[in-house]
Amino acid sequence: MSKSKPILTSSLGRKLVMSLTGLFLCSFLVIHLIGNFQLFANDEGYAFNNYAYFMTHFAPIKVVSYLLYASIVIHAVYALILTIQNKKARPVQYNQYDGKSNSAWNSRNMGILGTVLLVFIATHMQNFWWKYHNDQVPYIEYTKDLNTGTITSRELSASEFTDYLVTTDNGQEVTKARDLYKQVDFTFQNVGLVILYVVAMFALAFHLIHGFQSAFQTVGFNHRRYIGIIRFIGVWVFGVLIPIGFAAMPLYFYFIK
C-alpha cells in the first residue's frame, strides 16, 4: 500500500495555491482602486492622506497587508516552480508551433506578463510604500472649517511635524499628516515612471483577462450557469475597468494636475 502524494507536492495542489493567491490579489485590487480614487478629490489630498494613515495603522488592515505581501511572493515563487517544471516537460521544442490557432497570446505568456507586474510592484512599493514608511515624504497641515467645510493647507517642515494628529478647536479641525498625496504628485511628474505605470496596467489587463477565469477553472468551478458572469467580470472588470482606473492616476497627475 502506498499513500497518495501530499497535496502541495502535486501539480494540482500547486495550481490551487496559484489560484487562491491570485484571487486574493484580485480582491485587493478592487479595494486599492476604490481607496485611491480619493486622489481625484479636489481637497489638496486631505481625504487621501487621512486614508493613507488609516490603512497603515489600523491593525486588521495591517494583518491583511502582510497576507498580501505573502501572497505576492508565494504567487511568484510557485509560478517559477511550475514554469521550470513545464519547461522540463518539453525538453525538445517544436520547430514550428502554431500557438495562435489554438489559444490566446496572453494565456501562453502569463509568466512574461507576471514578470512585468513583479518589476512594477517592486518599483511601486519603493515609490510610495517605502518612502511613506521611512519618513521620506513631505508633511502637511490641514485646517478644516467644520461649519463651512472649507479646507486650507500649508506645508509643514520636518521640525514642525511630530506625528499624525487631529485636533478640534473652536470649530476648526487641524490635521497634521504625512503628505503622500504630494509624493504621488511629485512621482508622477517623472515621465519614465508614468510610462512604466501605464505599461504595467496593460500587462495587468492581459494577465487578469486570462488569470481571473483561469483561477475559477483551477478550483474546479466551471458551471454552465455561472461561467458567463465569471468571464464577463474577468474581462470587463479586471481586464478593462480596473487597469483603466489605475492608469488614469499617473496620467491625471502628469497631464492635468
Added chain:
Amino acid sequence: MSGQMNLTLKVWRQKKENQKGQFVTYKANNISDDMSFLEMLDVVNEEITRKGEDPIYFDHDCREGICGMCSLVINGRPHGPKYGTTTCQLHMRSFHDGQTIVIEPWRAAAFPVLKDLAVDRTAFDRIQQAGGYVNVNTGGVPDANTIPIPKRIADEAFESATCIGCGACVAACKNASAMLFVSAKVSQFALLPQGQTERYERAQAMVDQMDAEGFGNCTNTGACEAECPVGIKLTNIARLNREYFTAKLFRQEDIHN
C-alpha cells in the same frame, strides 16, 4: 477529376530513442488531393523504399479516426490544420500545390521518440492502470439498465469516454500537460454510479501517476480543447480538479497499489 499537387516535406528523422535527430527534406510529387495525409506519407515511403532507404516511421492503425494511434504535428499543429480531426482523417485538399509541410513527432518528456515520428505513449497506459478502471463483482450477468442513470449524466459520461488517448492534448499544450486526457478518463467514471467505489482514490492515483510521468502543469490556455480530435471539453479538467481537491481535502484515503 481531382487535382494533383507537388509538395515539399520537412520530416523529423531519428534512428532511435536518445539519439540525435534532424529534419530531412523529401519531395512528394503527384499527390491527389483526395488522399489522406497518411496515404500521402505511404506514397513518399514507397519512393524512399525503392531507393533502398529506411522509410519514414509513423504510427497508424484503424485509419478511421477512432483508434487514437496516429499522431504527427503538422505545420505546428497536432493532427494538422483542421479542428476536430485525426491525421488519418486529414485530406490533402487541406494543403495547396507547392506548399512546404513540416512534420514533427509529439514533443514531450513523457512521450520519448521511439523512431522518426513515432513516440512512446505508454505513459497514458500507466495513468489508466493507476485508476482508470472499475471493480465488478463476479457472478451472474447483471441485467442491462438495472441501474437508473439520468440521460444527461449518461450523455456527459459518454462525451468524456470518447477520448481516444491519442495525446494531441499533450502535444498542443505549451506545458505538455496531460490534464485533458486524465480529466476525461476520471470524468467518465466519476459521473456514473459504477465508478463511485474507487471515485476518490482514482482521482488521486491518476493525478499522482500523471505527475510522476513528467507531464507539465495545466495553465488553462485551452489549446488541448481546441486541438482534441474528438472534442473533449475543458469542463472535464474543472471536474478533475473538483474530484482531486475533494479527495485530498475532504476524503483523504489510502490508495491501493
